[in-house]
Amino acid sequence: MRALVATLCAAACVVVAAGPAWAGPQQVASSVASRVMSPFCPGVTLENCPSEEAVHLRARIERKARAGWSEARIMAWLRNEYGPRIDAEPPAGGIGLLAWLLPAAAVAGGLAVAGLLLSRWVRRPGPPPEPPAAPGDRARLERELAEARRRS
Amino acid sequence: MRSLASLGYPSLVCALVFAAGAAGLAAVGARRRRRDLTSAALRAMAVAAAATIVAAGALVTALFAHDFSVAYIAQYSSRSLGAPYLLTALWGGMDGSLLFWTVLLTAFAAIALSRAHLRDTALAGWATVILAGISSFFLVLLLVPADPFARLATPPADGSGLNPLLQSPGMVAHPPLLYTGFVGFSIPFAFAVAALITGRVEDSWWTWTRRWTLFAWSALSIGIVIGGAWAYTELGWGGYWAWDPVENASLLPWLTATAYLHSVVIQERRRMFKAWNVSLIVLTYSLALFGTFLTRSGLLSSIHTFSEGPVGRWFLPFFGAVLLGGVLLVLYRADRLRSEHTFDSLLSRESVFLANNVLFVAAAVTVLWGTIYPIVAEALTGERLSVGPPFFDSVFIPIGLAILLLAGAGPLVSWRRMSPRAGLRVAALPLAAGAITAAVLAALGVRSPGALTAFALCAFTAVSVIAEFERGSRVYRHRDHAGLLPALVRTVARNRRRYAGYIVHLGVVLIVIGLAGSAFRTESARVLEPGSSMSVGSYRLTFEGARTHLTPEAQVHQATVAVSRGGRRIATLHPRRDFHLAQQQWQSEVAIRSTPAEDLYLVITNLHRDGAAELRAFVNPLTMWIWIGAAVMLVGMTVLLTEPRRARAEAAAPARERAAAEPVGAL
Numbered sequence: 001m002r003a004l005v006a007t008l009c010a011a012a013c014v015v016v017a018a019g020p021a022w023a024g025p026q027q028v029a030s031s032v033a034s035r036v037m038s039p040f041c042p043g044v045t046l047e048n049c050p051s052e053e054a055v056h057l058r059a060r061i062e063r064k065a066r067a068g069w070s071e072a073r074i075m076a077w078l079r080n081e082y083g084p085r086i087d088a089e090p091p092a093g094g095i096g097l098l099a100w101l102l103p104a105a106a107v108a109g110g111l112a113v114a115g116l117l118l119s120r121w122v123r124r125p126g127p128p129p130e131p132p133a134a135p136g137d138r139a140r141l142e143r144e145l146a147e148a149r150r151r152s
Numbered sequence: 153m154r155s156l157a158s159l160g161y162p163s164l165v166c167a168l169v170f171a172a173g174a175a176g177l178a179a180v181g182a183r184r185r186r187r188d189l190t191s192a193a194l195r196a197m198a199v200a201a202a203a204t205i206v207a208a209g210a211l212v213t214a215l216f217a218h219d220f221s222v223a224y225i226a227q228y229s230s231r232s233l234g235a236p237y238l239l240t241a242l243w244g245g246m247d248g249s250l251l252f253w254t255v256l257l258t259a260f261a262a263i264a265l266s267r268a269h270l271r272d273t274a275l276a277g278w279a280t281v282i283l284a285g286i287s288s289f290f291l292v293l294l295l296v297p298a299d300p301f302a303r304l305a306t307p308p309a310d311g312s313g314l315n316p317l318l319q320s321p322g323m324v325a326h327p328p329l330l331y332t333g334f335v336g337f338s339i340p341f342a343f344a345v346a347a348l349i350t351g352r353v354e355d356s357w358w359t360w361t362r363r364w365t366l367f368a369w370s371a372l373s374i375g376i377v378i379g380g381a382w383a384y385t386e387l388g389w390g391g392y393w394a395w396d397p398v399e400n401a402s403l404l405p406w407l408t409a410t411a412y413l414h415s416v417v418i419q420e421r422r423r424m425f426k427a428w429n430v431s432l433i434v435l436t437y438s439l440a441l442f443g444t445f446l447t448r449s450g451l452l453s454s455i456h457t458f459s460e461g462p463v464g465r466w467f468l469p470f471f472g473a474v475l476l477g478g479v480l481l482v483l484y485r486a487d488r489l490r491s492e493h494t495f496d497s498l499l500s501r502e503s504v505f506l507a508n509n510v511l512f513v514a515a516a517v518t519v520l521w522g523t524i525y526p527i528v529a530e531a532l533t534g535e536r537l538s539v540g541p542p543f544f545d546s547v548f549i550p551i552g553l554a555i556l557l558l559a560g561a562g563p564l565v566s567w568r569r570m571s572p573r574a575g576l577r578v579a580a581l582p583l584a585a586g587a588i589t590a591a592v593l594a595a596l597g598v599r600s601p602g603a604l605t606a607f608a609l610c611a612f613t614a615v616s617v618i619a620e621f622e623r624g625s626r627v628y629r630h631r632d633h634a635g636l637l638p639a640l641v642r643t644v645a646r647n648r649r650r651y652a653g654y655i656v657h658l659g660v661v662l663i664v665i666g667l668a669g670s671a672f673r674t675e676s677a678r679v680l681e682p683g684s685s686m687s688v689g690s691y692r693l694t695f696e697g698a699r700t701h702l703t704p705e706a707q708v709h710q711a712t713v714a715v716s717r718g719g720r721r722i723a724t725l726h727p728r729r730d731f732h733l734a735q736q737q738w739q740s741e742v743a744i745r746s747t748p749a750e751d752l753y754l755v756i757t758n759l760h761r762d763g764a765a766e767l768r769a770f771v772n773p774l775t776m777w778i779w780i781g782a783a784v785m786l787v788g789m790t791v792l793l794t795e796p797r798r799a800r801a802e803a804a805a806p807a808r809e810r811a812a813a814e815p816v817g818a819l
Contacts (some may be wrong), residue, residue, distance in 0.1 A: 001557035037538045043396050044538050050740060055677060055757050055766060088540030095533050097526045103518035103547040110510035121495040147427060148631060
């Protein structure tokens with residue numbers, strides 16, 4: 001057990017010490033392209049849009065990133081150019097908050113209900129549990145153990 | 153070949169008459185307990201299936217005979233279309249795909265009912281009512297809003313041809329597999345509803361339909377993966393999953409069906425979760441219908457082009473009736489759906505399965521919500537917002553990783569109860585494997601927290617599952633001195649369900665490794681003159697020029713790109729840019745150099761008159777493992793589906809024996 005705790009702690013130290021990655025202009029451009037919907041193809045992000053226009057818009061974004069524009073500034077420019085629908089994810093406020101809250105509520109609510117049910121279902125300490133093997137398996141196990149004993 | 157299209161519509165009318173007749177006969181037979189009427193209904197259902205197959209055959213003859221007097225043939229095929237894609241045209245458009253769906257539905261219904269009839273006439277009777285009713289709905293669709301045999305007053309000399317994107321080997325298999333999955337779920341749904349109507353919910357409807365559920369789930373799983381492979385090789389954006397509404401529509405029933413396949417194990421072993429399981433089956437079939445409604449109503453923006461049409465508004469009331477009817481029946485039979493047992497401990501395999509179910513259903517709710525949110529937001533505010541991959545990635549990936557954690561934890565925890573100390577002891581090795589993997593990858597420079605977590609969980613789950621195989625095969629290796637492989641084969645053969653499930657889990661681990669690799673994707677795009685070069689990842693790409701040639705279907709512009717690494721030429725790739733003559737449409741054909749470590753993916757996005765090419769290049773690490781993982785899953789599914797009948801009966805029997813032996817607890 002101590003070895004396990006030591007391994008987990010050592011692994012955590014290495015992971016934490018590694019630190020976050022630095023984002024260069026190409027990473028910034030790529031991140032922006034993955035966060036906006038393509039104005040040219042329905043239902044596809046700019047990053048995934050194979051149209052010529054999308055290629056040119058990605059190139060414009062990369063030029064801005066190379067010119068030192070931050071990701072937030074490029075996003076603001078895109079919203080200004082194409083409207084709020086270009087955002088590939090709903091805003092974290094107003095009606096957009098509803099989009100984010102429901103999945104969290106589904107997980108939290110589901111686990112809470114399951115936890116409540118489990119605590120009701122779990123019996124008070126009772127007789128020792130039966131072996132997990134099914135009757136057929138048990139008979140086979142006994143047969144095979146007897147055979148093994150005979151051999152030894 | 154001679155067109156037999158004139159047989160199509162009358163065959164569909166005949167099929168509707170017999171399907172509706174089967175529903176009526178079966179309803180009367182089931183109510184009055186008349187075995188003769190139920191038998192007659194089953195025969196009528198078989199005739200309906202035969203008539204639907206004749207109709208589909210008639211459409212196929214029209215496709216191969218280039219009978220452009222049929223509007224569907226003129227719209228979705230052409231004289232230059234090759235034989236495999238002529239067949240693909242059967243499901244390439246709305247009306248044909250609905251006909252194909254109905255063929256599967258009536259055929260599956262006839263097969264499943266004929267077998268069930270021998271076991272339980274009452275249950276089979278009500279299942280016939282449900283399946284014949286669903287078949288009648290689809291046949292009405294085919295006769296009224298989606299007639300695939302509608303004629304044109306003036307037939308064109310040639311058809312418009314099939315969408316070039318659909319002219320791919322992936323599209324030969326992807327839609328039929330998805331439809332097999334969607335339609336296959338109608339069998340467990342019908343038997344679940346029949347069990348609720350008759351009140352015999354304690355009967356083994358779920359064991360009879362288990363193989364159908366597995367079959368449908370397997371087909372849907374492989375269909376989804378092939379759809380991803382098709383998107384990867386055809387759409388030219390370097391990815392395989394875009395969280396498109398049509399993709400989500402296939403994922404939704406898969407998630408709830410996967411939850412069901414896990415929770416039904418608890419019902420078999422412990423006689424618990426009866427209401428939950430029957431609800432999951434109702435939900436799965438409802439989601440299959442809802443997805444079909446979404447993708448055929450044109451309500452949502454999608455890259456899938458066959459989503460427009462009048463059929464959508466027919467689906468909504470049908471979907472509503474199925475869901476509402478199912479929910480009302482579950483509520484009506486709530487007293488009979490109570491669990492016969494309780495849990496022994498919080499730390500048990502049952503608890504892991506319960507958590508697994510909560511997460512799968514939460515994942516389904518999340519995907520459904522993200523898919524319909526733009527419509528909801530527009531209805532509430534008048535403004536249409538977008539919900540794309542960043543949203544789905546943010547909310548789905550954590551749930552998916554938690555499910556992966558449970559897939560690793562499940563084999564470590566025993567049924568009924570386990571002490572925390574024993575749990576930690578058996579989990580030590582998988583936990584250490586996960587931690588060491590994360591540490592090594594971090595030390596090697598991996599920075600993405602999501603990818604680190606995914607790889608760590610993959611190691612945890614893989615070690616947990618492999619340890620199960622090791623433990624299971626140990627007795628054969630030690631007692632019989634069998635080699636590793638024969639011992640493993642005997643282990644799997646002895647308990648197919650358990651180990652086939654583990655094989656599927658190993659496949660999932662490999663798929664997650666492939667998906668996590670996308671965190672390290674790099675790409676580059678450049679306009680290249682002949683002879684000029686660009687870099688992507690560790691590769692140097694030199695555009696050597698493009699050659700043009702004409703085929704019956706397209707003007708093909710094939711580029712030659714030399715791939716070098718470390719100054720050495722390692723491959724030559726030929727991405728293409730084709731101009732399809734019938735559709736007057738450009739289409740890029742990607743070129744991929746695939747290795748277990750990474751894919752080099754090239755796509756020409758434009759060709760200039762001066763001979764220059766706009767080249768987009770991706771390096772996609774570990775992508776091949778997605779397809780390998782799917783193949784491993786397929787092995788597991790095959791082992792499950794080929795379980796001998798006797799083994800299935802044995803697997804079901806202990807549940808009954810245990811249930812009889814154990815005290816009955818109230819909820």
